[in-house]
Amino acid sequence: MNEDIIKSIQNILDHDNQETREKLKELFKNEVFIPRYSISLKEERELAYKRLKIICENNVISTHDFGNNPCRIFSVHEIVGQMDGSTATKMTVQFNLFGGTIFGLGNKKHHETYLDSIDKLDTVGCFAFTELGYGNNAVEMKTTATYKHENNSFIINTPETLARKYWITNGAIHATHAVVFARLIIKEEDEGVHAFLVKIRDVNMESTHGISIWDMGHKIGSNGVDNASIGFNNISISKDSLLGDISKIDENGVFSSKIKSKRGRLLFLADRLLSGRLCIASMMLGAAKYTLETAIIYGKTRKAVGEDGKSTSPILDYQLQQRALMPLLVKTYAYNFALNYAKDLYQNNKEDKQIEKLILCCSIKAILSWHNERTASICRERCGGQGFLSVNRFGEAIMGSHAGITAEGDNKVLMQKVSKELLTMYKNNKAKILFTNILSKFPVLLRLTYGFTFKNINNPGVQCKLLNFRKELLISKLALRIRDAKKPNNSIFNIWMKEESDTVQQLAHSYIDHVTLVETIKNENKCDSSVKIYFNKVRNLYALSNIEENLSWYMTQGLLTKHQSRKLTKLSQLLCSDLVKYSGDLCDAFGIPKHMKTAPIANDWIKYNDFDNKGELLESARIW
């Protein structure tokens, strides 16, 4: 590939806010952004704070972006996530969960007082949502905000240990304010969870009287993030701390709300969890690009036994390495296309696309954090001992992906939500459900109806039909099972949670897999012919890898014969070995500049080992 083609590809991957991205990467030339490893927890946290501070001082991200350019926020997450997961995590809480909530729910006074200060990191915020015992059932959270009409205030209280706010990012050290979620109690009525802006530290950064903030200490990753467990002992806050104009308490102390259901109120107020999923998905994408490029570069320079028995063969020439890394490379591309689509959907925010926005935000976060985990673990393994040195950055990526898997909703729980919405969407299409189900019993008829022929298995249309049919049949099967739920001694809860869990998960996967393929095909169709030949390879291997991963399912449905499934594997192997030739260029198109590629094995790693480097990137050990 020539430079122009690589640049064109980068333009497609980095589909928005390219200037901001470049500005940010330039910032990372500052010494503060050079990775450090053997430092104390305290230093690690200060480093993440310092890095975030520099980012904030350079106007690359603002809470106001939620008004006119949310994509900018997501893109900044991708680039910062590529540099340091801890900084990105502190940033996502500051700008999305905290700042975004103030932007979205605050009144004019809140905006005037806080937004600029948040952008500059003078006001540091946290999002006190999750409780120790109710992280998996937020609507049941126990913290209370009891309205006292006599002095126009709320009393915030933590009734039990299980109700302590838990995992609160920025809470242990840096936050001055918190958006606190609590059940609004008024005249002994529980009006459900509402959000309140609470000052948690004074000018000396001492915690406010009545608030206990406990440092959660050492974590398995992202230790630059300071997480806290926070408890409130009947602290009083003013009436105008209530955020959002959906619920009001009038001058007579009478409560009213535009939203009737308590669950609805919570969902409205916690809306930033949705954009938060795109923030996390973007961080995950950034990290996956980094680790993958590192492993692929190393694979080209690391030699092992060749045909002559000498150490003459780059390990990337081995099929073993190719079969491990190439599917990860095409998935990274495909998920990038899907994420771009999700970001656009979020930004455009059309009335008729609300459900799609919801399930896409949930599933793209899930699929990208899992993908990042697999990418980091497999790349670590394929880089052997070198992969085990912190300085080569696989450890951060593995642990960062675990944070992503759990944050802003456990992946598997989000996938349940996706399947639930899909079922609801199809609920009224009973004929289709039955038809799909009947069709599935007659594979020959099915092939005819959908027009599958194996000889066209490389055809995007055929691939798309296969993935789409998988989704539709899973919907159909699940819908019919739910119908059974109406029989005695059976409940939807039972079927959902105790009998069809595998199908529920598979369905959500099949949905995002299909969307991903559709978006990949769209990008293949609309790009220049110079780029198309590469996107064609990417799309083809993505689709075939996906079918291969679900091979037994397709066989069970009679959509692939024994003979065809053997051929499919062979085809997929050939595509992997073909793609290797372009893998370096495809990684170049990730646009990671030289000064960010600090991992020694993404550089002249022999030179790095010429001297006593102490496993760090000291002045003398900078080889890039």
Added chain:
Amino acid sequence: MNEDIIKSIQNILDHDNQETREKLKELFKNEVFIPRYSISLKEERELAYKRLKIICENNVISTHDFGNNPCRIFSVHEIVGQMDGSTATKMTVQFNLFGGTIFGLGNKKHHETYLDSIDKLDTVGCFAFTELGYGNNAVEMKTTATYKHENNSFIINTPETLARKYWITNGAIHATHAVVFARLIIKEEDEGVHAFLVKIRDVNMESTHGISIWDMGHKIGSNGVDNASIGFNNISISKDSLLGDISKIDENGVFSSKIKSKRGRLLFLADRLLSGRLCIASMMLGAAKYTLETAIIYGKTRKAVGEDGKSTSPILDYQLQQRALMPLLVKTYAYNFALNYAKDLYQNNKEDKQIEKLILCCSIKAILSWHNERTASICRERCGGQGFLSVNRFGEAIMGSHAGITAEGDNKVLMQKVSKELLTMYKNNKAKILFTNILSKFPVLLRLTYGFTFKNINNPGVQCKLLNFRKELLISKLALRIRDAKKPNNSIFNIWMKEESDTVQQLAHSYIDHVTLVETIKNENKCDSSVKIYFNKVRNLYALSNIEENLSWYMTQGLLTKHQSRKLTKLSQLLCSDLVKYSGDLCDAFGIPKHMKTAPIANDWIKYNDFDNKGELLESARIW
């Protein structure tokens, strides 16, 4: 289950040296063994050293065990691996790689001088085998030991950066001695790699003149281990530093060796890598038991949304949790049985079992380290946020498993070795190879020949035949492909490394999967009837999970129909939900005492969160 049954099961799992195991667990009551997290690299390494020192002072492990009771060494690795991977790693180098080599290859004088001192950790050793550039092709290593007849010495030299000894455990801080592997050069002849005992530090722990020892610094895990990069600048060592009596240099400076091939000499001298794989497999098993029990206990006490919408249902009641954890539980049992078999094979060391010993040591290390990685990652994920706190110990297990995947040979390279040996074993059985291959083309005939009927799919004999057939057919396919290699323009190297990599890996898996099932069945058959009902469930789910994981393969071979494969999945789901009832007891049988279960979520985790625990296990935060 009553206590007696649990105890009986534990007796089977802990199949040897039970007194030593109990003594070791008692030792762990010492304060030093309480896990600590937010400490410096220096402290972490000193802690691991201190822990190892206490173990050494209490006569639970000795280099002499290689003479009469090697199983004791492996069992100690399991228990120490359960407590702290760093301590276990320092121990395995001290007692197996270093001490074991001195025991196995040292002469009487070496034994008298060093063995007791090694046992007491007064002499601390390392194993300078791997080189930066030749970790994946040791026979090509570049360090030289040039014999100087005039002063009865060898000159050890590192000719280039790629030849530096790399990843040398104990090297950065604690080691006084090293077994150094180097090419013996005599009269300008290269006699291949030999082993030498070299003192690397003086009484003040300063490195000997001419030896550069560089600390490799921070790693993604096991940071209690001090790894070094070591280089030799023409240092001189005495003639009697040469280890092993296979090669000799007589009084006239004439070299002779009992082993002709250079590869043969290396394999003989590096024999401890084989026992090392059982050491690592044991550590991995210990860690997997720990993380799994933690996740299962938490699953019983962590509540989430129940049928009434309240947080009333233990998460382990969800099928989602069961399908994630139960297959890991039965695999842990099954691999335990297989490891016991491998340990016996090693200990009995029969002449006619040498190849089986070799491939079993390789494959059990691989399968158990991968299993530990999956177990730790999945358990981390299924414990959500709690899984992300260091104090709950999933991070150590994830990263420790990565160390295990790479140490003592990259898993995938070891699997290649296993498949190579399997092919050699079957080489002379051409009729069988052809017969198996022909049979595979006629599934009906195949079913008849092997006597498969799906209605007996729960039958151990049928399951065993399926797994065995998988192994045999993969051997047959690969053998026929290798036969093709003799055609022009094709080489075995090409087929092995560039065309059939998937099959090579699958074959080695199918071998260890089959051995594991055979051993699981043996244990099921010979145990008491009170235990048998549980072992029956374990074996059945192990076998069905394994078939399920390879479902598309069995379908491709025509061994399972579409209908049967659906039924198999259903069966497997039912077995998971059935096993949950016994999962607590099955974990109890791991025999992990209360004082070792330090993870708060394996205890009263609400109480742990009642106070400012700082994420550590401070005096006040000990809830067990």
